[in-house]
Amino acid sequence: MKIVHYVNQFFGGIGAEEEAGRPLEIREGAVGPGRLLEQLFGDGSQVLTTFVCGDNYAVEQQDQLITDVLNHLRASGADLFVAGPCFEAGRYGMAAGALCSAVQAELHIPAVTAMGGENPGVDLYREELFIVDSGASASAMSQVVTRMVALGKKLVAGEEIGTPADEGYIPRGLIRDAFVEQNAGQRLVAMVMDKVNGDPFESEMMSTSFEPIPMPAAVADISKARVMVITDGGLVPSGNPDGIEGMAATRWGTYSIKDKDGLDGKDYEISHGGYDPRFVEADPDRLVPLDALRQMEKEGIIGELHNEFISTSGLANPLSNTRRMGKEMAQRVKELGVDAVIVTST
Amino acid sequence: MQITSALPIAKMVGSNRVVLGNGIVHVAGDPNLPVNEEKDLRRRLVQKALDALESEAKE
Numbered sequence: 001m002k003i004v005h006y007v008n009q010f011f012g013g014i015g016a017e018e019e020a021g022r023p024l025e026i027r028e029g030a031v032g033p034g035r036l037l038e039q040l041f042g043d044g045s046q047v048l049t050t051f052v053c054g055d056n057y058a059v060e061q062q063d064q065l066i067t068d069v070l071n072h073l074r075a076s077g078a079d080l081f082v083a084g085p086c087f088e089a090g091r092y093g094m095a096a097g098a099l100c101s102a103v104q105a106e107l108h109i110p111a112v113t114a115m116g117g118e119n120p121g122v123d124l125y126r127e128e129l130f131i132v133d134s135g136a137s138a139s140a141m142s143q144v145v146t147r148m149v150a151l152g153k154k155l156v157a158g159e160e161i162g163t164p165a166d167e168g169y170i171p172r173g174l175i176r177d178a179f180v181e182q183n184a185g186q187r188l189v190a191m192v193m194d195k196v197n198g199d200p201f202e203s204e205m206m207s208t209s210f211e212p213i214p215m216p217a218a219v220a221d222i223s224k225a226r227v228m229v230i231t232d233g234g235l236v237p238s239g240n241p242d243g244i245e246g247m248a249a250t251r252w253g254t255y256s257i258k259d260k261d262g263l264d265g266k267d268y269e270i271s272h273g274g275y276d277p278r279f280v281e282a283d284p285d286r287l288v289p290l291d292a293l294r295q296m297e298k299e300g301i302i303g304e305l306h307n308e309f310i311s312t313s314g315l316a317n318p319l320s321n322t323r324r325m326g327k328e329m330a331q332r333v334k335e336l337g338v339d340a341v342i343v344t345s346t
Numbered sequence: 347m348q349i350t351s352a353l354p355i356a357k358m359v360g361s362n363r364v365v366l367g368n369g370i371v372h373v374a375g376d377p378n379l380p381v382n383e384e385k386d387l388r389r390r391l392v393q394k395a396l397d398a399l400e401s402e403a404k405e
Contacts, residue, residue, distance in 0.1 A: 210358065211360075213359075217402075220400075225399075286374050286388075287375075292391075292392040340396075340399045341347070342392070342395050344350070345356070
């Protein structure tokens with residue numbers, strides 16, 4: 001097995017926080033935990049290259065890091081890309097996740113990493129990656145690497161990967177068909193009984209954690225502000241020109257409301273499979289309150305209404321998707337010089 | 347700020363300025379009202395949204 005490995009400056013033996021700004025170094029052979037990888041993979045397995053990079057550099061220059069790693073990997077003939085384990089080191093986890101994700105998507109080389117459950121990289125990448133649950137403590141290094149190796153071997157061999165509980169990776173939120181002994185009702189009752197009796201039980205749903213959102217400052221004077229509407233209610237021009245999906249949308253659109261004092265149902269449709277769209281289709285102002293805002297613009301209550309609205313469909317969407325779209329929208333809103341946004345959600 | 351009738355979701359994801367809408371299927375309207383009254387309702391809702399944008403939100 002030919003492996004390429006990514007570690008941060010600490011596990012690469014360069015230094016601790018004071019070396020976090022170190023740019024990417026490409027070293028031949030195994031470094032730090034890579035030696036354990038080689039040993040546990042056995043069969044003459046080799047870490048061809050180790051990428052060592054400072055945590056700050058990795059996060060601040062993420063695009064450059066990805067480009068450099070991909071360029072090097074392309075010609076390497078590697079069978080597997082391994083990053084970490086990162087435990088609860090947040091920047092390390094984010095870099096490892098970004099790299100594994102890029103390597104998988106661009107080069108189709110399987111990738112495996114390991115993080116603790118609270119690592120922000122988990123939230124961002126667990127849907128697309130196999131992230132071994134490392135726990136918080138680096139003292140578990142050898143157990144964690146053992147699990148990474150087992151998973152890595154299966155990935156390279158193209159074998160079927162078992163459940164998160166069996167293989168020790170963090171649940172990806174995938175649903176797989178399987179035969180079970182008890183139907184959902186029976187399992188539900190058993191779970192309730194366990195709960196009532198104070199016995200341990202395990203939920204079949206995974207709970208999602210949301211990082212706190214920093215409080216945005218108030219708009220100083222709304223009568224001078226440029227206001228924009230964004231909706232996740234799936235309002236699109238008739239014919240849905242951007243092909244925004246009615247569930248698990250991957251796209252969003254920007255639609256002009258220039259010279260309009262209100263929205264006319266015959267010009268629009270709803271691409272959203274999660275609510276009865278008839279009321280909004282009859283009068284889209286019920287979702288994007290253009291008539292009220294336009295009037296308030298004329299009266300000087302708001303400074304200006306931005307002449308387009310943004311729309312997507314918020315239904316059954318993986319968080320990674322919605323986060324990406326949210327960031328893209330925020331970027332767009334900034335570029336447009338908009339001061340305040342009203343998001344309407346169904 | 348966000349106008350929504352699905353308050354638990356807004357709370358769960360951490361929206362920090364939320365105005366309660368007038369129903370999931372017509373968040374800024376009410377088809378049971380005569381048109382003018384519905385417009386008044388919408389205007390009041392948008393005014394609340396603007397007030398929220400001008401308010402310092404607390405944690």
